[in-house]
Amino acid sequence: MYAESQNDITRLVVQCAQLLLAYGAESDLVEEISQRLGKALGLASVELSISSNALVLTSLVHGRCITTTRRIRAHGINMMVVCELQRICLLTEKGIYSANEVRRRLARIEPRTYPAKFVIPMIGLSCASFCHLFGGDLMACLITFFAAAAGMSVRLFLASKHYNLLVNFAITAFCINVVAQVGYVWPVTETPQTAMAASVLLLVPGFPLINAISDMVKGHMNVGISRWGTASLLTLASVIGITIAMQLGGIF
Structure with missing residues (x-):
């Protein structure tokens, strides 16, 4: 050669x-x-x-x-x-x-993604399904659907504007929590806390966490720890957005 x-x-x-x-x-x-x-x-x-x-x-x-x-x-x-x-x-x-x-x-090779008009309602439906599994009533599931769909819309919009991923997660979590607080503002559901918990599940960094554990188990410690740190920061950004929204809404 x-x-x-x-x-x-x-x-x-x-x-x-x-x-x-x-x-x-x-x-x-x-x-x-x-x-x-x-x-x-x-x-x-x-x-x-x-x-x-x-x-x-x-x-x-x-x-x-x-x-x-x-x-x-x-x-x-x-x-x-x-x-x-x-x-x-x-x-x-x-x-x-x-x-x-x-x-x-x-x-x-060019990455292809699903159209937003399909992704947004499916994300809302998946979070609403989790709300149902967690014991939420019908209105809680509806609130979860709209909160998660709105949050996914915000997340895709911020991603299209190339915002930092941590900022994206924090703002998205804030918007989701603001919408999900409808169950507390108006007594339309008996399980408003379930709606608030299920609607933010779209922000769980599951894939980075799985890859992090897989890398560490297979001996790639530095890459695994780096991916674990990234997933932890994304979780922390989401928690910050949720906490600010709950403080402003007086949920605490």
Whole structure:
């Protein structure tokens, strides 16, 4: 393998690893896909070191090493991108994709999301379902539905304006709690506290927490602790927004 080919393949592998980390894949999966893709394209071995905001990748061919570093900028969780990268790896291992085809496929990857007009009512319905499971009455479920739907609308709007994620969570939690306090202002439900608790469940950072535990269990302590810290900060931002809304509404 010529040096130019090794350089090109190393860039493809590190780009794949960078996309996997940016869109929420766990560290063990990133290592596995990177090593499999590199070997399928002709590299002798691929070694990867992952930190909280960067990765270092070294490729080896005939005793010649190339090391490159990339910075990780989180783009939010998107399993479509992760699944597409896994698909590229599998087809490359089968010999269907060459290095040029992998390059074209990686350049064409764009994260797709569900339309807001579908996401907002479904989030409201899911939180209302939790309210029902928690023992809330019909009016509490309706309040939860509208509070969660309004909160998701605010969250998507702030995300489109590229607000800091902590600010996004705090403002969203505040707006949700303000709407959910209807059950306290007007005696339309006997379980207003259930509506307030269920309506903010959309802000629970479940995926980062799962990834954090998975990384720590599999030995990636630094990345796991970083993701745990991020999830804890998001939870704290939500608590701040809820507390301010409850103080202003006199709930305490």
